[in-house]
Amino acid sequence: MENLMTQGSSSGRSSQAGPSSRPMNVTPTRTKRPREMSTVIKDEVDDRSPSPELDEHFVTFRTDVVGVQYYRGLVGRGEYVMLRREPGNQYDPNAVQVINASGTQVGHIPRAVAGRLAELMDHSLISVEGRMIGQNLDGAKHYKLGMDLSIYARPSLKEVLQTELSWTKTETQVQKPPPSASQPVSASGFRGHGNSGTALPGADDPTMKKLLEGLKQIGEDQRSADNVMDSLTGDIDVSKLPLHPNPPGVASGQLNTDLLPHQSQALKWMIERENPKLPSSPKDKPVQFWVKQKGDHKDYFLNVATKTPQYDEPVLGRGGIIADGMGLGKTLSILSLIMATKKDKVDGNFGKTTLIVCPLSVLSNWEKQIGDHVTHNQMTFYTYHGSSKGVTAKTLEQYDVIITTYNAVAAEAPLDPSNNGRSPQKVKKAKVAPTTAGPLFKVKWKRVVADEGHVLRNPKAKMTQGFAALQANRRWVCTGTPIVNSPSDLGSLLTCLQICKPLDKSEYFKTLLLRPLRRGDPTAGKLLQALVGEVLLRRTKDSKDSKGRKLIELPKIEYFRVGVKLDEETRKGYDEILEGSRQRFREALETGQGTANVLSMLTRMRQLCLSSQLVPQSFLDDLRRPIPKIPTGPAISISSLTAGKREELIAKLRTYVEEDTECGVCYDEAEFAKRPCITDCGHAFCYPCIERILLTAPLCPMDRHPIGLPSILELPPDQIVDDYVDPSDSSQAKSLLPVKSAKIDELVKYLKVFPSDEKTLVFSQFTSFLDQVAISLTGEGIAWTRFDGRMNAAKRQQVISEFQRPLTEKNSKVPRVMLISLKSGAVGLNLTAASNVFLCDPWWQSAIEAQAIDRVHRMGQRKEVRVFQLIAEDTVESAVLDIQKRKDALVAKAFEKSSKESKMTKKEARFEEMKELLGVK
Numbered sequence: 001m002e003n004l005m006t007q008g009s010s011s012g013r014s015s016q017a018g019p020s021s022r023p024m025n026v027t028p029t030r031t032k033r034p035r036e037m038s039t040v041i042k043d044e045v046d047d048r049s050p051s052p053e054l055d056e057h058f059v060t061f062r063t064d065v066v067g068v069q070y071y072r073g074l075v076g077r078g079e080y081v082m083l084r085r086e087p088g089n090q091y092d093p094n095a096v097q098v099i100n101a102s103g104t105q106v107g108h109i110p111r112a113v114a115g116r117l118a119e120l121m122d123h124s125l126i127s128v129e130g131r132m133i134g135q136n137l138d139g140a141k142h143y144k145l146g147m148d149l150s151i152y153a154r155p156s157l158k159e160v161l162q163t164e165l166s167w168t169k170t171e172t173q174v175q176k177p178p179p180s181a182s183q184p185v186s187a188s189g190f191r192g193h194g195n196s197g198t199a200l201p202g203a204d205d206p207t208m209k210k211l212l213e214g215l216k217q218i219g220e221d222q223r224s225a226d227n228v229m230d231s232l233t234g235d236i237d238v239s240k241l242p243l244h245p246n247p248p249g250v251a252s253g254q255l256n257t258d259l260l261p262h263q264s265q266a267l268k269w270m271i272e273r274e275n276p277k278l279p280s281s282p283k284d285k286p287v288q289f290w291v292k293q294k295g296d297h298k299d300y301f302l303n304v305a306t307k308t309p310q311y312d313e314p315v316l317g318r319g320g321i322i323a324d325g326m327g328l329g330k331t332l333s334i335l336s337l338i339m340a341t342k343k344d345k346v347d348g349n350f351g352k353t354t355l356i357v358c359p360l361s362v363l364s365n366w367e368k369q370i371g372d373h374v375t376h377n378q379m380t381f382y383t384y385h386g387s388s389k390g391v392t393a394k395t396l397e398q399y400d401v402i403i404t405t406y407n408a409v410a411a412e413a414p415l416d417p418s419n420n421g422r423s424p425q426k427v428k429k430a431k432v433a434p435t436t437a438g439p440l441f442k443v444k445w446k447r448v449v450a451d452e453g454h455v456l457r458n459p460k461a462k463m464t465q466g467f468a469a470l471q472a473n474r475r476w477v478c479t480g481t482p483i484v485n486s487p488s489d490l491g492s493l494l495t496c497l498q499i500c501k502p503l504d505k506s507e508y509f510k511t512l513l514l515r516p517l518r519r520g521d522p523t524a525g526k527l528l529q530a531l532v533g534e535v536l537l538r539r540t541k542d543s544k545d546s547k548g549r550k551l552i553e554l555p556k557i558e559y560f561r562v563g564v565k566l567d568e569e570t571r572k573g574y575d576e577i578l579e580g581s582r583q584r585f586r587e588a589l590e591t592g593q594g595t596a597n598v599l600s601m602l603t604r605m606r607q608l609c610l611s612s613q614l615v616p617q618s619f620l621d622d623l624r625r626p627i628p629k630i631p632t633g634p635a636i637s638i639s640s641l642t643a644g645k646r647e648e649l650i651a652k653l654r655t656y657v658e659e660d661t662e663c664g665v666c667y668d669e670a671e672f673a674k675r676p677c678i679t680d681c682g683h684a685f686c687y688p689c690i691e692r693i694l695l696t697a698p699l700c701p702m703d704r705h706p707i708g709l710p711s712i713l714e715l716p717p718d719q720i721v722d723d724y725v726d727p728s729d730s731s732q733a734k735s736l737l738p739v740k741s742a743k744i745d746e747l748v749k750y751l752k753v754f755p756s757d758e759k760t761l762v763f764s765q766f767t768s769f770l771d772q773v774a775i776s777l778t779g780e781g782i783a784w785t786r787f788d789g790r791m792n793a794a795k796r797q798q799v800i801s802e803f804q805r806p807l808t809e810k811n812s813k814v815p816r817v818m819l820i821s822l823k824s825g826a827v828g829l830n831l832t833a834a835s836n837v838f839l840c841d842p843w844w845q846s847a848i849e850a851q852a853i854d855r856v857h858r859m860g861q862r863k864e865v866r867v868f869q870l871i872a873e874d875t876v877e878s879a880v881l882d883i884q885k886r887k888d889a890l891v892a893k894a895f896e897k898s899s900k901e902s903k904m905t906k907k908e909a910r911f912e913e914m915k916e917l918l919g920v921k
């Protein structure tokens with residue numbers, strides 16, 4: 001066992017977060033670990049958002065559930081059950097409970113088996129699940145029931161586990177979990193709001209094949225995510241959904257705006273989802289997978305997804321996911337729901353208030369849309385943010401609507417801060433007091449709404465756990481992209497919605513969906529389709545109504561690619577960094593050591609494509625130095641470093657903040673931006689995270705290098721919030737000299753020829769570049785304003801309303817141009833005053849660019865829209881576009897990737913792309 005535990009704590013670290021153990025598959029971009037070579041680089045280029053834990057089936061053997069006579073849990077044949085450790089069991093510290101889908105204990109696994117599995121389970125080296133062979137629905141007294149127990153483990157541990165679990169060979173072996181097509185699932189059981197409930201498809205069914213393949217490749221880009229959503233919702237005809245008979249609107253005096261037909265349909269659908277009714281006879285359709293069944297003595301409910309039978313009425317979730325595409329008016333749909341249900345009687349002690357949780361960037365949009373669409377005096381609302389947070393729960397309960405941010409929810413959540421995905425044993429030792437709940441957690445809300453709810457896709461993030469912990473009668477998620485990287489994203493949203501129990505529990509979601517989907521099981525595909533049909537409403541801009549008309553008519557949009565040539569001096573710097581990067585990359589490939597931070601090098605090249613002044617000289621100096629070895633010995637104090645080295649670290653940290661990097665512990669970029677810090681070894685974290693880590697282990701979580709509190713450097717506070725050219729302070733901009741940038745020159749050329757009544761959005765991921773654009777525009781006498789993630793809510797609101805004012809001769813100060821940071825500014829804003837969009841730096845996530853364009857190309861736009869993509873010729877930017885084009889072609893071919901490509905993991909594919917970008921053979 002010792003051998004295995006040693007293995008587990010190095011490569012096995014991947015399933016546990018925390019100081020000595022962070023998931024490899026969610027590794028942020030800058031790591032330097034003494035591990036096998038290409039793993040180092042592949043991890044560094046991995047996606048930043050969480051991906052599902054990829055464990056593989058190891059063995060299935062037959063065993064029993066014992067002590068059944070002592071427990072109340074009922075189970076049916078074929079039902080999946082969860083196995084949970086019970087270290088506090090007074091008779092056996094190795095005990096493993098068997099729990100049914102309604103959370104009731106059925107019994108234990110035999111003591112001998114538990115004794116062999118307990119430690120492996122405690123260290124998260126394996127995960128286990130059970131599937132019932134016996135059943136206890138017959139009312140007879142049972143002492144034990146047959147069960148197939150399956151063990152899953154990460155592939156890297158498989159070899160070691162062979163020895164550790166060799167005893168399972170003497171048990172009765174059972175085939176891998178059978179393909180679910182053979183499971184006794186009633187086809188009629190899986191039916192969403194539009195599904196026909198036809199026979200289950202086989203693996204050869206072309207539509208299902210496309211879906212299953214698509215699910216494996218999702219996350220590569222927005223189009224593959226959209227394709228998967230199309231396949232999942234393909235047979236749901238939303239055009240025929242009934243309209244609300246009497247929606248709030250101008251006539252009712254509640255709204256200033258009448259709902260469009262698709263919004264009225266959404267309203268009716270949402271009201272139904274808020275008031276679900278259990279099937280009352282075996283003929284009724286399933287509701288959240290529950291059907292009524294005729295029993296020998298008494299009718300009972302059966303969950304067709306888990307095969308769980310129960311006599312008690314199952315608890316149904318209220319709410320769902322509004323997954324309409326961008327700009328279809330989800331905000332007004334939610335506002336109409338609030339108005340239409342104002343007089344609803346709510347069960348229990350829940351109050352009258354709806355809580356809207358959103359990213360800071362759209363807080364003001366909610367205020368504005370309430371102002372625009374809701375009739376004066378018809379809705380009371382309060383924005384709970386910043387200094388207005390000093391109110392009690394009692395005050396909050398007085399309003400119809402409270403608007404707040406995810407950060408506020410995360411900050412007030414009564415979560416145990418020491419439980420950062422670590423095992424209970426480790427948490428106990430951490431001795432950090434749990435935070436007490438803030439006012440948001442003391443209110444019993446009528447409903448909670450997560451706007452831009454895809455941010456809740458990481459189940460470990462504080463904001464996700466916080467949202468899930470809010471007390472509410474009804475729960476909604478609004479997002480155009482419910483699945484971003486993997487179907488597990490949907491699992492996290494279900495947990496937040498507490499709907500379709502027990503699929504809202506991650507163990508069940510994994511057992512019934514994630515694992516079978518990975519092995520291409522068509523029934524799991526069908527279950528996923530049914531789940532989506534049950535909880536989610538999705539229409540896109542291209543959807544048609546029942547008469548074949550588009551839901552909303554928008555003006556034409558045109559795209560232009562503008563090639564820009566780097567000037568000679570910039571070209572020289574660019575080539576030097578490219579060569580240095582290639583060299584670092586090759587060295588890292590050979591040795592597996594070193595600081596080869598491929599993404600960071602690529603970022604530098606991208607910055608050079610914008611302006612030579614974005615790249616500090618220190619970067620080049622660093623590149624010229626040999627790769628340093630990981631130091632050992634005592635922790636190094638920052639104060640012992642040279643001033644130059646300290647400045648270098650500050651510059652690095654500033655870049656991380658600018659790139660919206662996430663903390664290496666909590667993976668939360670918003671938290672990171674609040675109080676960023678960097679270790680002497682160059683790894684970045686939120687200060688509270690690293691401070692907490694140091695309480696238990698004085699090592700850098702990224703490279704195991706010894707550190708202490710003195711080894712940590714923070715950004716001076718003024719550089720966190722105000723390190724940009726303030727739009728209201730044009731004197732600041734004037735005092736600085738314009739910089740050399742071929743892209744800025746090109747942009748200005750266009751702005752000068754655009755008609756004087758046209759407005760333009762300029763997007764860049766780099767706020768320091770936007771600073772430079774601001775300086776040039778001021779020099780040219782072009783009125784501009786600025787929106788970026790570092791502004792407070794009031795400033796954002798002011799900037800947006802200023803920009804939305806029409807351009808007239810008289811008010812020449814009204815800005816013609818808005819400079820926006822791509823990542824933190826694009827989501828959820830209405831900027832229809834502009835009709836031109838400049839994208840200054842292209843990157844992987846074309847989805848983010850699409851969101852940016854949708855700020856302008858949406859309801860309310862009257863002009864034709866033009867999008868200009870500025871591309872530096874013969875640079876990494878053109879290579880990115882080539883890769884994007886190729887990917888698009890592949891996606892367009894309905895996921896028909898070559899066998900080589902489809903075998904590659906996402907990480908490997910990204911790694912190959914990096915090689916291609918750097919031109920490394």
Ligand SMILES: Nc1ncnc2c1ncn2[C@@H]1O[C@H](COP(=O)(O)OP(=O)(O)OP(=O)(O)O)[C@@H](O)[C@H]1O
Pocket residue numbers: 257258259260263324325326327328329330331332369372480827828829830854858859860
């Ligand atoms: N029925 C309507 N009549 C007139 N304007 C509307 C209507 N519904 C929505 N709008 C306007 O259309 C614009 C887009 O709506 P909204 O911001 O709610 O879209 P969304 O679906 O939430 O988009 P995103 O996903 O980008 O946040 C807003 O300016 C909104 O005021």
